[in-house]
Amino acid sequence: MPSVAARAQDTAPAETPPAPAAAPADTDEGAADKDVLKIRILMAREIREGRLPPLSLLDIPPPDDGIAGAKLAISDNNTTGRFLKQEFILDVVENADPAQLIAEVTKHIDAGVAYVVVDASAETLLKLSDTLKDKDAVLFNASAPDETLREEQCRLNVKHTAPSRTMLADALAQYMAWKQWRNWVLVIGPAPEDKLYADAIRRAAKRFGLKIVEERVFDYDPGSRRADGGFEQVQQQIPSFMQGLPEHDVVVVADEGELFGEYFPYRTWVSRPVIGTAGLFATPWHPAIELWGGTQFQNRFKRLAGRVMRPLDYNAWTAVRSVGEAATRKSSADPKVLIPYMRSPEFELAAFKGQKVTYRAWNGQLRQPILVATAKILVTVSPQPGFLHQLTELDTLGVDRPESKCTAFKN
Numbered sequence: 001m002p003s004v005a006a007r008a009q010d011t012a013p014a015e016t017p018p019a020p021a022a023a024p025a026d027t028d029e030g031a032a033d034k035d036v037l038k039i040r041i042l043m044a045r046e047i048r049e050g051r052l053p054p055l056s057l058l059d060i061p062p063p064d065d066g067i068a069g070a071k072l073a074i075s076d077n078n079t080t081g082r083f084l085k086q087e088f089i090l091d092v093v094e095n096a097d098p099a100q101l102i103a104e105v106t107k108h109i110d111a112g113v114a115y116v117v118v119d120a121s122a123e124t125l126l127k128l129s130d131t132l133k134d135k136d137a138v139l140f141n142a143s144a145p146d147e148t149l150r151e152e153q154c155r156l157n158v159k160h161t162a163p164s165r166t167m168l169a170d171a172l173a174q175y176m177a178w179k180q181w182r183n184w185v186l187v188i189g190p191a192p193e194d195k196l197y198a199d200a201i202r203r204a205a206k207r208f209g210l211k212i213v214e215e216r217v218f219d220y221d222p223g224s225r226r227a228d229g230g231f232e233q234v235q236q237q238i239p240s241f242m243q244g245l246p247e248h249d250v251v252v253v254a255d256e257g258e259l260f261g262e263y264f265p266y267r268t269w270v271s272r273p274v275i276g277t278a279g280l281f282a283t284p285w286h287p288a289i290e291l292w293g294g295t296q297f298q299n300r301f302k303r304l305a306g307r308v309m310r311p312l313d314y315n316a317w318t319a320v321r322s323v324g325e326a327a328t329r330k331s332s333a334d335p336k337v338l339i340p341y342m343r344s345p346e347f348e349l350a351a352f353k354g355q356k357v358t359y360r361a362w363n364g365q366l367r368q369p370i371l372v373a374t375a376k377i378l379v380t381v382s383p384q385p386g387f388l389h390q391l392t393e394l395d396t397l398g399v400d401r402p403e404s405k406c407t408a409f410k411n
Contacts, residue, residue, distance in 0.1 A: 037086045039077075039333045040113045041320055043070050044105050044128070046120035047096040054258040061310070066119045066142060067092055068305035069313025070320050075304070077324030086327055090320070098124040102131055109137050114335035117319045119312065122146040122153075129155040136335040138342075140319030143312055146196065150363045151399065154406035159342065159364040161318040165200035167398035168282040171370035171382035172252075172275055173204035174396070178384045181249035181273070185242075186215045187264065193256040197277065201252055213246040220260040234263045242269040252276040279374070282382070285314035286373045292354045318351055318366065322359075325349050343409075354381070360395075363406040367394040 045066065053060055062068075070090055077088040091108065095101035098120070105116060105128060114137045118125055122144045129139055133155070141149060141160045149155075150164055176182070184205060188198045198215075205212050218241065242251070251268055253276040255261030261278030273279060287298065287308035301309045309317075326338040326347060341347055343364065348356035357368040372380045383393040395401070 035085050037084075037327075037333050038089060039081075039086060039115075039323065039327055040089045040091060040108075041070070041074070041115045041117065041323055042105065042108050042113045043067060043090060043092045043117045043316065044101060044120065045092065045094040046098060046101055046124050047094055048121065049096050052257065052259060055260065055262045056258075059258060061312075062305075062307055064305065065310055066117075066312040066316045068301070068307075069309065069315070069317035070117055072301050072304050072313075073317040073320030073324065076317075076321060077327075080328055081324065084328060084331065086333075088320075088324060088327075098127060102128050106131060109135050114138065114333075114339075115323045116140065117142050117316050119143045119316070122149055125149065125158065126153055126155070129158050133157060136339075138335065138339045140316075140322070142315040142319055147200070147399070150365050151405040154363050154408045156364075156408045159319070159322070159359055159366070161315040161322070161366045163282075163284050163368065163370060164365060164398050165197055166203060167365075167370055169197070169200035169204035170207065170397045171282040171372055172280070173201075173208045173210060174382045174384040174387055175280075175372050175380055176210060176250065176275070177208045178386070182210050183246075183248045184210060184212045184250055184252050185245050185248045185272075186212050186252045186254065188215060188217050189253075189255040189257065189260060190217065190219050191255075191257050191259075194254045197256050198254040201254060201276065212252075213248050216241070218255075218260060235267060238263055238267040239269045245270070248272060250275050251279075253278045280372060280379060281374075282370050282372050283311050284368065284370065285309060285311045286371050286378050288373070288376060289352075289371065289378050291378075292352050294352050297352045318349070318357070321351075322347075322349055355394075357394075360401070362401050362404050362409050363399070364409065365398065367392065367397070369394065370397055 074088050074090045081088055093101065093104040095104060109132055116137060117140045118128065119142050125141055125144055137157060139158045141158055141162055143162050145162055145165045147164050147166055150160060186198060186201060188194050202212060250273045251264060253261040253264050253274055255277045265274045265279045298309060322342055323338065326342050327333055330337050330341055332338060343359055343361055348358050351357045351368065353369045355369065357366055359366055370382045371378055372382060383396050387393060387396045389395050
């Protein structure tokens with residue numbers, strides 16, 4: 001009786017190719033892989049600890065806020081890229097220490113990454129841009145609305161997919177002008193960013209012929225806002241705070257930290273609409289939008305992330321898609337080719353807003369329609385009808401070229 005080893009040898013499949021015969025196939029596969037142009041994109045997140053949570057538990061950001069939008073854009077880029085032998089890869093770095101975050105980003109840049117989507121404070125973004133100023137890399141600001149980043153402190157290696165405060169304020173002001181709601185009361189929170197938003201509101205009111213009849217500062221103590229009965233205190237406090245005002249059409253709330261603004265609708269002394277950071281607000285994206293292919297776009301995001309798309313997700317998506325669109329058009333991954341192209345008049349990106357979006361050549365800001373919405377529905381889209389511009393109506397939102405103080409982009 002033959003041994004087990006002998007039987008195994010006897011029954012071995014005769015058609016099994018010897019090892020050397022497989023070598024050419026492996027070589028072909030390796031060659032094919034080398035033909036694929038790999039484009040790595042980095043998302044850098046500054047974990048900002050110590051912030052108070054939003055007023056509503058419904059508004060607590062998900063842990064993947066922004067990252068999920070970038071992942072969807074990577075998927076979209078690869079849908080086209082696979083036919084063009086391009087592969088897009090997303091890496092993520094997160095750190096609460098700005099210095100360590102900058103060091104980690106620098107390591108990736110030195111390893112060949114040229115495109116960075118940044119979710120960080122204005123201060124961290126400036127330090128990062130200055131650290132990378134001599135490298136072939138571009139930063140996409142996906143979250144900081146600070147005007148100074150586009151103006152006095154603009155940087156040639158930074159593009160802004162997040163709309164500036166002036167763009168958001170102008171979008172609201174245009175709709176108020178269209179509605180003929182011209183007299184405003186401005187309520188300002190105590191935080192520094194609230195004051196910056198108030199500056200944008202003042203500018204927008206002056207720009208579009210509206211009038212702020214009075215300003216008041218709301219000093220809010222959030223210590224007991226989760227306590228039972230807290231709403232009763234607010235119900236008494238806000239009407240008292242809003243007494244004795246001149247005749248006005250709307251109340252504008254400047255509360256970027258979302259610490260008190262949501263208390264104002266339905267609690268003012270005189271029944272008036274609330275706009276600004278609460279009530280009716282301006283935003284780059286809204287989870288209820290269905291126009292211009294928005295339903296399909298939203299559904300794809302929900303399948304990927306298991307939640308609705310937030311503004312930061314949209315800003316990150318736009319940044320990653322900008323790289324993908326440029327790479328597709330130029331058949332290149334070279335930042336020396338793609339970065340100038342994205343700033344040129346030839347670049348445009350379909351962004352589910354009814355018209356193509358582009359970057360302003362004088363400060364790197366993405367020009368785009370701005371949605372005006374409530375928590376539940378889209379109300380309108382700015383620019384509003386009748387607000388004209390010699391080049392594009394989108395430049396009626398935010399700082400236009402003749403007003404710009406940015407000098408970094410001038411040849």
